[in-house]
Amino acid sequence: MISAQTPPLLHVEHIEKYYGSPGALTKALDDVSFTVQAGEFISIMGASGSGKTTLLNCISTIDTVSAGHILLDGQEITTIGGEEIAAFRRDCLGFVFQDFNLLDTLTLEENIALPLTIGGILPEEIDRRVHEIAEKLDISDTLQKFPTQVSGGQKQRCAFARAVVCDPKLIMADEPTGALDSHASRVLLEVMSTYNQEMGATILMVTHDAFCASFAGRILFLKDGRIFNEIYKGEKSRSTFYHEILDVLSLLGGDAPC
Amino acid sequence: MLRKLSLRNAKRQFSEYALFFVTLACAVAFMYAFNALLFSDIVKALPEMEILPYLIITASALIILIMGWMIGYMIHYMLKRRSREFGIYLMSGIPNRKLATLLFYENCLIGLIAFGLGLVFGMLFSQILEAVLLNLFGLPYTLHFGFSVSAAGLTFLYFTVMMLSSISRDRKWIRRVQLRELLYYDRRNEKAVVSGGKAACLLFGLSVLAGCGGCLFLALQPIGDGYDVLCGTVLLLLFLFGFFKSVPAYLCARFGNSPAWKYKKHRLVPLRGFIAKINSTSTVMGVLSILFMLAFTFLGIGSMIGLMVTKNVESGAFDVMILHSGEMGDFSRFDSLLRQEYAADGHHYGIYTNGETDFRIVREQTVIEAGREPSLLFAEFEYDTCMAQSDYLTLRELLGYEHLELEPSLCYVHCVPTMAEGVRTLIEGQSGLECGGYAFADDGVFTEVFGQVNEYGNGYGYILVVPDSAVKEMKLVYSVYAAVTEKPLNTAELEQLTSLCENTVSLDRGIAKSNFDGAPTLFYGDWDFLSGKWMDKAGYGYLYAMLICLIYLALVLEMTGAAILATQVLGDWQEKQRQERILRQLGMDARMMSGLRHRQLAQLFLFPLIPALIISGSFLLICDQKMLFGFFEFPPAADIVLIGQSFAVTLLLFSLLYGVYYAAARISFPLSPSG
Ligand SMILES: Nc1ncnc2c1ncn2[C@@H]1O[C@H](COP(=O)(O)OP(=O)(O)OP(=O)(O)O)[C@@H](O)[C@H]1O
Numbered sequence: 013m014i015s016a017q018t019p020p021l022l023h024v025e026h027i028e029k030y031y032g033s034p035g036a037l038t039k040a041l042d043d044v045s046f047t048v049q050a051g052e053f054i055s056i057m058g059a060s061g062s063g064k065t066t067l068l069n070c071i072s073t074i075d076t077v078s079a080g081h082i083l084l085d086g087q088e089i090t091t092i093g094g095e096e097i098a099a100f101r102r103d104c105l106g107f108v109f110q111d112f113n114l115l116d117t118l119t120l121e122e123n124i125a126l127p128l129t130i131g132g133i134l135p136e137e138i139d140r141r142v143h144e145i146a147e148k149l150d151i152s153d154t155l156q157k158f159p160t161q162v163s164g165g166q167k168q169r170c171a172f173a174r175a176v177v178c179d180p181k182l183i184m185a186d187e188p189t190g191a192l193d194s195h196a197s198r199v200l201l202e203v204m205s206t207y208n209q210e211m212g213a214t215i216l217m218v219t220h221d222a223f224c225a226s227f228a229g230r231i232l233f234l235k236d237g238r239i240f241n242e243i244y245k246g247e248k249s250r251s252t253f254y255h256e257i258l259d260v261l262s263l264l265g266g267d268a269p270c
Numbered sequence: 271m272l273r274k275l276s277l278r279n280a281k282r283q284f285s286e287y288a289l290f291f292v293t294l295a296c297a298v299a300f301m302y303a304f305n306a307l308l309f310s311d312i313v314k315a316l317p318e319m320e321i322l323p324y325l326i327i328t329a330s331a332l333i334i335l336i337m338g339w340m341i342g343y344m345i346h347y348m349l350k351r352r353s354r355e356f357g358i359y360l361m362s363g364i365p366n367r368k369l370a371t372l373l374f375y376e377n378c379l380i381g382l383i384a385f386g387l388g389l390v391f392g393m394l395f396s397q398i399l400e401a402v403l404l405n406l407f408g409l410p411y412t413l414h415f416g417f418s419v420s421a422a423g424l425t426f427l428y429f430t431v432m433m434l435s436s437i438s439r440d441r442k443w444i445r446r447v448q449l450r451e452l453l454y455y456d457r458r459n460e461k462a463v464v465s466g467g468k469a470a471c472l473l474f475g476l477s478v479l480a481g482c483g484g485c486l487f488l489a490l491q492p493i494g495d496g497y498d499v500l501c502g503t504v505l506l507l508l509f510l511f512g513f514f515k516s517v518p519a520y521l522c523a524r525f526g527n528s529p530a531w532k533y534k535k536h537r538l539v540p541l542r543g544f545i546a547k548i549n550s551t552s553t554v555m556g557v558l559s560i561l562f563m564l565a566f567t568f569l570g571i572g573s574m575i576g577l578m579v580t581k582n583v584e585s586g587a588f589d590v591m592i593l594h595s596g597e598m599g600d601f602s603r604f605d606s607l608l609r610q611e612y613a614a615d616g617h618h619y620g621i622y623t624n625g626e627t628d629f630r631i632v633r634e635q636t637v638i639e640a641g642r643e644p645s646l647l648f649a650e651f652e653y654d655t656c657m658a659q660s661d662y663l664t665l666r667e668l669l670g671y672e673h674l675e676l677e678p679s680l681c682y683v684h685c686v687p688t689m690a691e692g693v694r695t696l697i698e699g700q701s702g703l704e705c706g707g708y709a710f711a712d713d714g715v716f717t718e719v720f721g722q723v724n725e726y727g728n729g730y731g732y733i734l735v736v737p738d739s740a741v742k743e744m745k746l747v748y749s750v751y752a753a754v755t756e757k758p759l760n761t762a763e764l765e766q767l768t769s770l771c772e773n774t775v776s777l778d779r780g781i782a783k784s785n786f787d788g789a790p791t792l793f794y795g796d797w798d799f800l801s802g803k804w805m806d807k808a809g810y811g812y813l814y815a816m817l818i819c820l821i822y823l824a825l826v827l828e829m830t831g832a833a834i835l836a837t838q839v840l841g842d843w844q845e846k847q848r849q850e851r852i853l854r855q856l857g858m859d860a861r862m863m864s865g866l867r868h869r870q871l872a873q874l875f876l877f878p879l880i881p882a883l884i885i886s887g888s889f890l891l892i893c894d895q896k897m898l899f900g901f902f903e904f905p906p907a908a909d910i911v912l913i914g915q916s917f918a919v920t921l922l923l924f925s926l927l928y929g930v931y932y933a934a935a936r937i938s939f940p941l942s943p944s945g
């Protein structure tokens with residue numbers, strides 16, 4: 013599935029991130045490097061405060077790095093500034109958040125259409141794409157409802173639809189199942205994993221939960237801002253992979269109880 | 271402990287409460303300033319101001335009601351927004367009763383500080399008000415910082431009534447409120463949900479129909495007898511009620527289901543935000559609309575009154591006119607006094623009549639054509655009035671008008687602009703028309719301001735300017751001494767004039783008597799009657815009193831409405847920030863974002879205003895017309911021009927205050943952190 017010849021989609025090189033004043037520095041990320049191939053589904057795990065959100069935010073241009081480079085499809089994104097950043101986010105990135113971040117005043121349909129309207133796509137085209145994606149994610153029935161009228165799982169699937177409707181190069185999710193029960197989590201993850209396999213979408217997902225992480229093809233473990241370990245699913249079954257993850261976590265937890 | 275907590279809270283909440291605080295302070299300032307008029311010796315000394323105190327007290331009663339509602343609303347709104355905080359207090363063991371006390375202290379504190387600050391501004395504002403008032407009467411204003419204890423006391427009384435009534439209501443609420451209700455307050459946002467049902471669209475259609483019907487009733491008055499106004503008002507109220515209830519659902523049905531419309535030009539977010547906001551605040555919006563409607567109407571009537579009085583005074587042309595009935599009076603004592611004291615330049619002359627009525631008929635026709643009924647005819651104006659050419663030329667020179675070469679053997683006409691057309695047609699149409707044996711000049715109609723808009727000026731509406739020899743044969747109706755002074759004369763100076771010159775009274779246009787023949791006249795006895803621009807103006811004191819009160823009411827009403835609107839806007843800034851954060855993550859750029867922000871703010875500020883403007887506009891149109899009809903037989907300009915002028919002034923004044931609140935809302939709307 014992953015070919016070594018094609019250049020990686022995402023290239024993270026020695027990035028560092030500090031918070032605070034020079035007197036009292038917090039090192040949130042410490043010399044993190046990794047690459048992501050197009051079509052990969054990667055999960056990032058680690059204890060609370062280990063720098064997962066920070067890493068995701070740096071890649072997604074929500075935050076800036078203190079040192080190092082991030083290349084997406086060969087383009088250096090740490091130096092994109094001002095007006096370009098908005099267009100870059102719109103065209104290249106998709107986000108899914110723990111608390112959905114849907115606009116309550118818009119119907120689900122309109123929430124999904126939102127990034128397309130920002131991009132100035134023609135209304136008929138918007139309508140077509142929204143319905144197509146809703147069909148795929150199985151939320152066609154709820155499109156006319158408002159976020160307050162649907163379940164958390166439906167909301168998160170809507171948020172995922174909104175993230176992918178623009179066909180971004182990279183989809184990022186920060187604890188997407190954090191606010192969902194186990195059933196809704198499972199449905200969402202299956203949707204994400206199917207989308208990854210069928211559409212070849214590249215997904216980067218932060219999670220606490222080993223079960224969620226087991227849907228990914230590769231897992232990066234972060235500890236104190238460094239990459240501590242990295243495991244591949246390969247041809248293993250999901251339950252084997254799940255146990256492997258638990259093993260790594262206990263190793264991690266033994267070193268640094270959170 | 272609680273006292274300290276409430277103090278700290280008040281401090282911390284200051285920025286959120288700033289708008290509320292400023293509005294309270296402004297209300298106090300207004301109330302103090304107008305109450306100060308009640309107790310001001312200067313105002314007491316003004317003529318015809320006896321009515322002012324009653325008007326101000328009535329206005330104050332109305333203001334207490336409206337402001338009381340507004341304060342109650344704002345306090346409640348603010349409390350609701352702090353629900354979670356109160357929930358946490360309750361959870362940590364502070365009993366409801368104590369919490370209520372805490373809030374009571376907090377509000378009292380805010381109220382007291384606002385009151386203090388308001389008094390300071392009120393003192394300033396009362397000076398401005400006094401200066402304006404004195405200026406209206408042409409009296410000199412000297413800066414003095416008097417503090418009226420009685421006015422402050424009265425203001426405090428009003429203020430306390432307003433504050434306590436609204437605070438006590440919230441006290442009851444907080445005493446009974448359940449913890450769950452507080453903690454989950456902001457979860458109750460299902461109100462954001464609107465669906466465009468058929469019933470709502472029908473209601474919308476009906477309400478729009480009612481609105482159009484109401485405006486038509488007011489504008490056209492098909493029934494007459496005041497029933498139109500009643501029907502119109504009822505229909506308009508129905509419109510307001512139905513409109514705000516149904517407009518969200520209508521918009522939803524009209525645009526919400528049309529991808530082709532809503533997905534274009536970044537309309538989606540403002541449209542939906544707007545619908546949700548209106549839906550959750552439809553009652554408030556309706557009330558705001560009524561407030562703005564009243565404010566605009568009052569302001570409009572006030573500005574019309576001001577305009578009419580000003581125009582009327584202007585049309586008087588001469589600063590002083592002294593009239594003597596039936597014979598040539600002896601005006602030398604006025605002449606010397608006015609020349610000495612006021613550097614005046616004057617001339618005395620006679621107003622004669624030839625006993626014909628050719629031009630009187632033109633006057634009556636003009637009045638009827640302008641939509642009015644000709645008023646009661648004074649004895650002096652039953653027949654055409656004339657003056658000698660030489661007098662006319664002197665008067666023109668006195669007023670600084672262009673010099674005319676008049677043909678000594680022809681007659682001319684000087685009339686108000688509205689009559690000119692009719693006079694020309696008469697002269698051209700009726701061959702052989704003459705006056706005292708002299709024919710009329712072609713092209714001999716002049717229309718400069720000449721003191722003809724009111725009776726007992728240089729004729730009424732018109733005067734025939736005839737050769738000097740012609741008047742010798744005519745009957746003298748009354749004689750006039752007309753003077754132009756260097757400065758306007760104020761009431762005190764006018765009074766001085768009547769008291770210094772014996773046998774002089776001021777001309778009272780309000781009281782007509784009967785002469786020997788039973789025809790009405792303003793002249794009686796063997797007096798000299800003082801008239802002229804400033805005399806007329808002094809007679810309009812009661813109108814100024816009304817004007818002041820109308821503006822007072824309008825200001826407070828508008829301020830109340832705008833403050834509530836601004837609170838609404840600022841109230842959900844957290845929600846707006848969240849929205850902006852999401853949009854930024856979705857790749858909306860900064861320019862689009864600020865455009866969106868302005869659009870949403872402008873929408874909200876314009877929305878309750880538009881129905882208000884339409885309704886009060888049609889109201890004002892008929893009011894203004896009625897007022898003009900009653901006030902001027904010969905409007906100095908076409909009625910519609912005057913109404914337009916008054917509308918322009920009203921709009922300007924209204925948007926000034928409105929703009930302040932709009933700007934405040936725009937400035938204080940916190941920008942979300944960028945990134
Ligand atoms: N804005 C900030 N200012 C200062 N320090 C920050 C900031 N954001 C994060 N940090 C610090 O950086 C470190 C990493 O934070 P980060 O949010 O990335 O952790 P996380 O792995 O996402 O944790 P969690 O699983 O709890 O979400 C933490 O020590 C945190 O205290």
Ligand SMILES: [Mg+2]
Nearest residue numbers: 064065066186
């Ligand atoms: Mg995190």
